[in-house]
Amino acid sequence: MKRLDQVLSNDGVSAELELVIKDTMVACKDIAYKLGQGELAGILGATEDENIQGETQKMLDVISNDLLKDILCANPYVKGVGSEEEDYTIAGHADGKYLVTFDPLDGSSNIDVNLSVGTIFSILEAPNDNRTGDDQAVFLQPGNKQVAAGYVLYGPSTLLVMTTGKGVNLFTLDTNVGEFVLTKEQLKVTEDTAEFAINMSNQRFWEPEMQQYIDDCLQGEEGPLGKRYNMRWVASMVAEVHRILIRGGIFMYPYDSRDPTKAGKLRLMYEGNPMSMIVEQAGGLSSTGRMCIMDVEPKDIHDRVPVILGSKNEVTKVVAMFGDYIPKK
Numbered sequence: 625m626k627r628l629d630q631v632l633s634n635d636g637v638s639a640e641l642e643l644v645i646k647d648t649m650v651a652c653k654d655i656a657y658k659l660g661q662g663e664l665a666g667i668l669g670a671t672e673d674e675n676i677q678g679e680t681q682k683m684l685d686v687i688s689n690d691l692l693k694d695i696l697c698a699n700p701y702v703k704g705v706g707s708e709e710e711d712y713t714i715a716g717h718a719d720g721k722y723l724v725t726f727d728p729l730d731g732s733s734n735i736d737v738n739l740s741v742g743t744i745f746s747i748l749e750a751p752n753d754n755r756t757g758d759d760q761a762v763f764l765q766p767g768n769k770q771v772a773a774g775y776v777l778y779g780p781s782t783l784l785v786m787t788t789g790k791g792v793n794l795f796t797l798d799t800n801v802g803e804f805v806l807t808k809e810q811l812k813v814t815e816d817t818a819e820f821a822i823n824m825s826n827q828r829f830w831e832p833e834m835q836q837y838i839d840d841c842l843q844g845e846e847g848p849l850g851k852r853y854n855m856r857w858v859a860s861m862v863a864e865v866h867r868i869l870i871r872g873g874i875f876m877y878p879y880d881s882r883d884p885t886k887a888g889k890l891r892l893m894y895e896g897n898p899m900s901m902i903v904e905q906a907g908g909l910s911s912t913g914r915m916c917i918m919d920v921e922p923k924d925i926h927d928r929v930p931v932i933l934g935s936k937n938e939v940t941k942v943v944a945m946f947g948d949y950i951p952k953k
């Protein structure tokens with residue numbers, strides 16, 4: 625079986641980028657170990673702090689963030705990092721070639737109930753100028769400039785799903801040797817699906833287009849979509865996207881009016897962009913409803929975005945509700 629480094633070399637990934645990815649995985653393996661220890665390590669539960677998004681930080685959010693931040697900032701090829709858990713971007717090496725953004729522990733409200741969580745990462749090329757990684761402007765590039773994106777799913781087994789722009793591969797952490805080994809090549813999202821994932825409790829706050837689509841789904845065979853739908857909601861985007869990569873589906877966290885100043889709940893640079901790159905590299909589609917997520921120009925590292933992604937034909941049906949935009953593929 626091929627190891628991660630062998631797959632990256634076969635894909636023609638530069639030695640520098642390979643080292644950035646491998647260091648990211650060193651941190652993720654440590655996170656996987658700590659999650660596995662659970663209560664025994666005394667690191668479950670919340671801190672007294674909130675992150676810049678106003679969310680209470682779990683102890684493991686902070687630990688995972690520090691692990692990733694410390695290892696990546698020490699990597700000579702990393703110019704800077706941006707994290708969902710940090711107010712500002714952090715400088716690495718002034719002449720580093722890459723920028724890494726990450727959500728260190730996505731779905732962390734699941735930790736205390738021992739359900740799946742994940743780490744999401746996105747890698748961009750750093751602009752070749754005098755600015756350093758603590759200048760957030762260097763990070764403000766649309767998702768279509770990503771050179772790599774991936775997630776690690778900490779579930780019954782620890783999985784890495786990633787892309788460097790040549791399709792999407794799935795690796796499983798072999799805990800005997802501490803290596804990610806290739807277990808599925810070239811994942812493909814099915815074009816059709818009858819399974820949707822959305823937090824239904826927000827229904828009354830959605831825009832009419834989204835209300836309409838879900839109403840249509842709920843009508844099943846008798847409705848305009850003509851099929852019976854199933855629903856899933858894990859409240860961990862990594863787990864939802866993984867399910868979609870394995871058996872198809874559509875995931876939505878749309879704009880809602882609970883806080884009209886926010887474009888959505890999910891973060892563009894830590895969740896929307898990397899997950900869109902993975903899903904699109906696997907033949908799926910992603911959209912805000914009105915444009916391709918990866919075409920959104922970020923104004924701030926912590927920008928939020930409405931997210932609709934998954935099986936191509938189903939995403940196309942949802943964006944058709946919004947009427948004024950035709951997806952690229």
Ligand code: AFP
Nearest residue numbers: 729730731732733823859860861862
């Ligand atoms: P947390 O990391 O704060 O648990 O949020 C997880 C998340 O960003 C994403 O992974 C889920 O899809 C979504 O939020 C869950 O949101 P709800 O709390 O509305 O279910």
